[in-house]
Structures are given as C-alpha cells and as structure tokens.
Amino acid sequence: MEKKDETVTNARVVEARARNISNKVRCTECGGQSIEDSQADIAILLRQLIRDEIHSGKSDKDIFDKLRNDYGETVLYEPTFDRQTAIIWLSPVLVAGAAAGIWAYQKHRQRTNVHIMALNLVRGVPLTPKEKQTMLEILTPPSPKGGRRWLGL
Known part of the structure; x- marks a missing residue:
C-alpha cells in the first residue's frame, strides 16, 4: 500500500x-x-x-x-538575461533619458538666452543709472529657491 x-x-x-x-x-x-x-x-x-x-x-x-x-x-517565454536582451530592454529607458536630458538642456538654454539678449539690449541703450539698475533687476534671471530645482526648470 x-x-x-x-x-x-x-x-x-x-x-x-x-x-x-x-x-x-x-x-x-x-x-x-x-x-x-x-x-x-x-x-x-x-x-x-x-x-x-x-x-x-x-x-x-x-x-x-x-x-x-x-x-x-x-x-522559451522567459529568455535568458544576457547582453543582447539587456540592450533590448534598456534601450527605451536610455532613449527616453537622453530625450529628457536634451529637452531640459534646451529649456535651460532658451531661458538663459532670453535673459542674456535682454541684458545686452539694455546695456546698449542710454539710460540713467537708476533706470539701468531697475532694468538689470527685472531682467536678471531669478535664482532657484529652495536649492536646486529638478532638471533646472
């Protein structure tokens, strides 16, 4: 039994x-x-x-x-994890990270360029010292409050 x-x-x-x-x-x-x-x-x-x-x-x-x-x-439904499958699985993450980095850099550069162009325009215009100081205060980019901001935005 x-x-x-x-x-x-x-x-x-x-x-x-x-x-x-x-x-x-x-x-x-x-x-x-x-x-x-x-x-x-x-x-x-x-x-x-x-x-x-x-x-x-x-x-x-x-x-x-x-x-x-x-x-x-x-x-097999679960292929082995090797270099080839790692590249296949990680490539979307790498592409998205690169795109986000490029986008953040361009936003930062665009924001900085606007302020630099405005400051250069003010510097070439004959203004009184008080007007110049006021324009510089208005056109100077604000510093990030609370430390670093995410992606510099």
Whole structure:
C-alpha cells in the first residue's frame, strides 16, 4: 500500500513539473500559445519529450537548455538575461533619458538666452543709472529657491 502511495505521489510530482515547464515553452507552430495549451502535433511531442526527460532524471534547467539548444531562444517565454536582451530592454529607458536630458538642456538654454539678449539690449541703450539698475533687476534671471530645482526648470 505504501509503495502505491509513493508511486502516485511521484506521478503527481512528475505531472506538476511537466505542466510547469510546458507553460513556459512556446508552441513553435502556434506561436502565441504555450505547448500546454496547444493541440498541435509539435506541442504534443514536446510535452512527451519533457515528461521523458523528467523520468530520466533531468533537472528543469537541463530540460530548458535542451529545448533552447534544439529550437532556439524564442521557444522559451522567459529568455535568458544576457547582453543582447539587456540592450533590448534598456534601450527605451536610455532613449527616453537622453530625450529628457536634451529637452531640459534646451529649456535651460532658451531661458538663459532670453535673459542674456535682454541684458545686452539694455546695456546698449542710454539710460540713467537708476533706470539701468531697475532694468538689470527685472531682467536678471531669478535664482532657484529652495536649492536646486529638478532638471533646472
């Protein structure tokens, strides 16, 4: 009786592992489905291959490696994180950061240029010292209050 319980438990463990792996493998024929959900011939064969590999004592990592080697990286829903995938995942962040930096620099430069041009205009106009002082106070860019402001805005 104890041997039968152990056999049933082992069969459940194998089935759970097989389903877990099958849910992480893309059907090469269907593309959008896992081999667990697909009824394509290749999916049925891959599910059987996974069960055979589990029965032969292979680890989940070994099975994923075999599938990756036989069918390519795209067969797995969770590809390995290497240099290529890092570039793919991080490139939008880098592009957005560069765009934000360029935008902030241009805003800062535009704001500074307006004040410099206005100050240069005032310097060429004959004004009384009091008028000159008033214009310089009005046209001098305000210093940021409370320390540095975000992106210099």
